[in-house]
Amino acid sequence: MGPIAVRAWPADDSDVSAAELLTTVQGNLDHPYSGYVEAQGTLLLPVADRFTDVGELFGSSTRLRVWWRSADEWRVDRLLATGETDLIHNAQGTTRWRYEQNDADLSHDPDIRLPRTADLVPPEVADLMLSDAEPSEVSRLSAARVAGRDALGLRLRPGARQTSIDHVDVWADADSGVVLRAVVVGKGSGKAAFTTEFADFSPVTPPAERTRFVTPPGADFEFDDVLDIADAANQYAPVVPPDRVAGLVKGPASDRAVGVYGSGATRLIAIPLRGREAEPLREQLRLTPGVREEPQAALVMIGPLGVALGGSGGDGGWLVAGTVTPDTLLRAVRDLYRGMVIVGDER
Amino acid sequence: MRALTVELHQLVRSRRTWVTILLIDLLPTIVAVLLAVTDIGPRPGTGPAFLSAVLTDGTLFPLAALAIVLPLFLPIAVAVQAGDAIAGEAQQGTLRYLLVRPVGRTRLLVAKLVSVMAFVLLTLAVVAVTAYVVGVLLLGTSDAGQTTTVSGTSLTQGQMIGRTFLALAFALLCMLGVASIALFLSTVVDSPLGAALGTMAVLVASTLLLTLDAADVVSDYLPTRYWLAFIDLFRDPIHWRDVIRGTLLQAGYVVVFLGAGWANFMTRDVTQ
Numbered sequence: 001m002g003p004i005a006v007r008a009w010p011a012d013d014s015d016v017s018a019a020e021l022l023t024t025v026q027g028n029l030d031h032p033y034s035g036y037v038e039a040q041g042t043l044l045l046p047v048a049d050r051f052t053d054v055g056e057l058f059g060s061s062t063r064l065r066v067w068w069r070s071a072d073e074w075r076v077d078r079l080l081a082t083g084e085t086d087l088i089h090n091a092q093g094t095t096r097w098r099y100e101q102n103d104a105d106l107s108h109d110p111d112i113r114l115p116r117t118a119d120l121v122p123p124e125v126a127d128l129m130l131s132d133a134e135p136s137e138v139s140r141l142s143a144a145r146v147a148g149r150d151a152l153g154l155r156l157r158p159g160a161r162q163t164s165i166d167h168v169d170v171w172a173d174a175d176s177g178v179v180l181r182a183v184v185v186g187k188g189s190g191k192a193a194f195t196t197e198f199a200d201f202s203p204v205t206p207p208a209e210r211t212r213f214v215t216p217p218g219a220d221f222e223f224d225d226v227l228d229i230a231d232a233a234n235q236y237a238p239v240v241p242p243d244r245v246a247g248l249v250k251g252p253a254s255d256r257a258v259g260v261y262g263s264g265a266t267r268l269i270a271i272p273l274r275g276r277e278a279e280p281l282r283e284q285l286r287l288t289p290g291v292r293e294e295p296q297a298a299l300v301m302i303g304p305l306g307v308a309l310g311g312s313g314g315d316g317g318w319l320v321a322g323t324v325t326p327d328t329l330l331r332a333v334r335d336l337y338r339g340m341v342i343v344g345d346e347r
Numbered sequence: 348m349r350a351l352t353v354e355l356h357q358l359v360r361s362r363r364t365w366v367t368i369l370l371i372d373l374l375p376t377i378v379a380v381l382l383a384v385t386d387i388g389p390r391p392g393t394g395p396a397f398l399s400a401v402l403t404d405g406t407l408f409p410l411a412a413l414a415i416v417l418p419l420f421l422p423i424a425v426a427v428q429a430g431d432a433i434a435g436e437a438q439q440g441t442l443r444y445l446l447v448r449p450v451g452r453t454r455l456l457v458a459k460l461v462s463v464m465a466f467v468l469l470t471l472a473v474v475a476v477t478a479y480v481v482g483v484l485l486l487g488t489s490d491a492g493q494t495t496t497v498s499g500t501s502l503t504q505g506q507m508i509g510r511t512f513l514a515l516a517f518a519l520l521c522m523l524g525v526a527s528i529a530l531f532l533s534t535v536v537d538s539p540l541g542a543a544l545g546t547m548a549v550l551v552a553s554t555l556l557l558t559l560d561a562a563d564v565v566s567d568y569l570p571t572r573y574w575l576a577f578i579d580l581f582r583d584p585i586h587w588r589d590v591i592r593g594t595l596l597q598a599g600y601v602v603v604f605l606g607a608g609w610a611n612f613m614t615r616d617v618t619q
Contacts, residue, residue, distance in 0.1 A: 036588060065586065077498060077582070081575060082396045084497045084582065097499040100391040100399045104499070200588065216495040218403055 012150045013143035014174060019135035021154050021172065028177030029127045030071050034210075035147065035201035037064040039120040041194050043302045046284040046291075054114050058194065058305065066121050067206035075211050076118040087118050088213040094227075095213045103220040104213070107227045111253035112234040112260065122170070122196050126179035129168045130156060132263050144171050146180040147201035160266035162246060162328040163187075164304040168265055176203035186304030187325075193303035230271050234258040237272040242339025245270065246324070246331035261322075261332070268322025268329070270336055273309075278317045282309055292326070297333040301326055308333050350454050354462035358469075367428075368470050371420045372477050375412035379478070383485035396578045401482060404489040408482025409475040409511060410581070416474055417518055417574055421467070422525045422550055423543075428466050429529030430542030432459035433612065437537045452612050460530060460605070467522045471515050498583040510585075514577040517590060521574050524597040524604075525550065528570070531608035534615065567592070570600055 016024070041058040056062075063079040077086040083099035094109045118124060133156050141153025151171035158165055164187055171181040181197035215221040226232040237257035243250050248261035248268065259270040273281070282298060285291055285307070291300045297320075299308040308329040311317025318336045320329055358364055378398070382388065388399040395414035401407050433456070436442035445455060493501040502510070528549055532542040553569040556562040566572055573593025579586035 036586075065582075079579075079582070079586065080392060081578070082392055082394065083399070083578075084499075086498060098391070099495075099497045099499065102400070102403060102495075213499065216499055216501060217493065218490055219495070219499070 009145050011143040011145045012174070014152055016140075016152065018138040018140045018154060021140065021152055022130065022133060022135060022138045024177040025126060025130055025154065025170065025172050025179060026133075028172075029123060029131060031123075031176050031178045031203065032069050032205035033123065033176070033178050033201065033203050034067045034206040035065075035198045037066060037121050037196060038062070038199050039064065039194070039196035040192075042191070043193055043305050045302055045305070046281070046288040046300060046307065053116070057115055057117065057120060062117065062120055064117060064121060066118075067210040068121075068123070069205055069208065069211055073208070073211040074118065075213075076121065078117045085117070087116060088211060089118070090211050090213075097213065097215075101220075102216075102218070103222075104215045105222055105224045107224040110227055110231045110234065112230055112256070112258045114228045114230045120196050122179045122182045122198060125182040125184070125194075125196055126170050126172075128267075129182070129184070129265050130170065130179075133265075134159065141169060141171070143174070144181070146171050146173075147198040149180065149201060150174040151180045156265065158265040160262070160264075162248060162262070162324045163266035164301070164306060164325050165265040165323050166304075171197075173201070173203060178203060184304065189303065193305070229273075229277065230258055230269070233271050233273065237274075238343050239272050240341045240343055241270055241272075241318075241336055242341075245335035245339070246328045248324075248328075248332070259336075262324070265323055268306075268320055268324050268332060270332065271319045272316065272340075273319050274316045275314055278309060278311060278319070279314060281319065282311075282313070282317075285309055294330055296337070297330060299326055299329055310337060350458040351461055354458045355465055358462050358466055364466060364469075367424050368473050371416055371424060371470055372474050374420060375408070375415045375474060375478050376481055378411075378415060379408060379481045379485050396575065397581075400495070401486050404494060405482035405484075405486030406479065406488055406494060406507070408486060409478040410514060410577075411482075412474050412478035413471075413514060413518055413577065414575065417521070417577075418554075418571075421470065421518075421522060423547060424470065425463065425467060425522045425525045426529045426543045426546035426550070427539075429459075429463045429526040430533050430544075430546060431539035432463065432530055433533040434536055434542045435533075435539040438539060453609065456530070456534075456609055456612055460526060463526045463530070464519070464523060467519055467526070471518060475511075475515060496583040497578065497581050500583040502581075510580045513580050517577045517580070517593065518574075520594060520597045524570055524600040527601045527604035527608070531604040531611070534608045534612040568596065570596070572596065 039062040041060060043058040045055045045058055065077040068074045073090050075088045077084050086097040088095045093106050096105045137156055137159050139155050141155050143150055143152050152174055153171050156168040166185050166187045169183040170179045172179050180201055183192045184194040186193050234256045239257050241259035245261055251260045254260045257272055261268050285298045285300060288300045291298055297308040297310040304323050306324055306326060306329045308320045309317050310333045318333055320332050388402050395411060397407050397411040397414060401411050436445060494507045496502055529542055529546040532545040536542050550571055553571040556569055557566055573589050573596060576589035576593045579589055
C-alpha cells in the first residue's frame, strides 16, 4: 500500500503514554476528516446470497473515498473498477447510490444492521474496538508514517476472556488524533486478519455539499423500509433474545429481536433467521472447511470471526457471529434458545 | 524531418494500418449492436466500465469502447506495430540502406516512435468517433441531456467532452509505454514477431501478476497496473491518485525503455 520509499520515510515519535494516547484517540473518534482508504480483509466467510456484501467486505480488498463531517453527515464511496457504490448519510437518512445499477435507495439508519463499507474506514474500526477500552489493555507501539503523516502507535490487547482477538494495532495522526491505520490480529495467528489504512488523509472538515445527494435524472429511486436481513429480523421476528448470553451483556440498541452483546473487541450479534434464510446458510456452513457440527449448532471460525447457526435442517435458527471464541459462541447459542421469549406472530 | 514524413506517409498508405484499425473498431461496434438489440447490460462488476451505463446514455459509448479495446486489442496492435519498427527493416534488409541515406539513428528511432503513436492516435480517434455515432444512433442519448458521473452527480456536455479527451490522452500515454517496450525489443532482435511476442509476454505477465495478492509489493510498478484508471476521471471529484501514478509510471517506462532502445540502436552493428 503506497510506494516503498514513502513508507520507509522515518516517522517522528512522541513520548506520550499509552493511556494518554488512548484518551486522545477516544476523544477524537468523531473528528472530521477526508481521504482515501485501502482495506484488506482475509476472512473468507461462508455467506449465502443475502449476506454477500458482508463476505466481500471481510474477504477482499476495498478502496474507499470518505468525507466525514460528523457522525450525522458523512459520505463513503466504494471505488470499483467498473463503477461505484456509495453511502451518503445526512438528515434524510442513508442513501445508497449504485452507478452500475443506476439506482438510489434511501433508508432510515438503524442501529441494528449488518456491517457496511462505512464501517471499514480506520476511525470507525477504532470506534468499534477502542471506544470502551481500558488503559490497562493498551501499550505503545513505534510511530509510523501513514498517508505521509506521522502516526503514533497503540496496541490493544483485549482483557475479556471471551474474545478471539489477540490484539488490535492502531496508528493515530499525531496532529488530529484521528486513527489512520488499524490492524486486527486473531488469537493463534501472526497474520493480520483485517487491515485498513488511509493512503491520503486530510483532517480538515470537508465541505457540506459532499454529504448532499440528489438522485440523478433517469435513475431509479426508492425508500427501503428494511435495510438488510438483520434489520428485517429485528423489526419483524416474533422473539426477544435474553439480556445476557455467554457472560456478555446485551447492548442498549438491542430492544427488539436481534441482540448485540458485549463491547469493543469482544462482541457478537445474534439474529433469528427463518427457515428459508437459515437453510442456504446452513448448506454453506456444511461446505466450509473446518466446520464443527455440534448438537446445538454448526460452527466455524474464520480467523478471529466466529459464525454459528443453531437449529436443524429446514428450520429457522439463531445466527450468532462475532469476535469471540468457539466456546463462547456455543454458549451464546445455548443461552439464546434457553432465554428467548416468543412475543406472538410475526410483527 | 524527412524520415518522419516518410514514416507517416507509409503509415497512412499502408493497407495493414487500416485493416488493423477496422478490426479494432469492429469489436465495440459489435458490442453496441448486441446491446441495442438485446437491451441486456453486463451484470454489475462483470463487464467493461461504462457498459451498463450506455444503455441509458449512448454518448458514453466512446468510454465503454475505450474500456473494451484498451486491455487487449489496442496493446496487441501497438506491440505488432512498434515491434516491426526496427526489426522489420532489419529482417527485410532495408535497415542498412535507411541508415546509409543518410538518416541519423536517433532521428530514425524518433520517426518510428512518432509513427507508432500516430497509429495509436488514429485508432483512438476512429474508435471514439465510431463509438459516439453508433452509441447515439443505436442506444440513444440521456433524456435529461446531462451525463451522470460515476459518483451520481451531473456533468455538462462541455465537462464530459473535456474529461473524455483526458481519458483518451491517458490511454495514449499507456500505449506509449507499450510502444517503448516493443521499440526497445525491436532494436534487440531481428524478428518483428519476436519483438511483438516479447512485448505481449511482458503485458500478459503483468496482467497475471496483478491478480495475485502475493505480488502486491510489485503491483504498483507493473506496466498494466493503472491502464483502466481513466474511469477515475469520471468520479466526482476526479480521483487523481491513480491517474497521476499511472502517468508517472508510464513516463518511467518510456524513459527507461526508449533510453535502452536508443543506446542499443546507437551502438548496434548494422550489417543487413
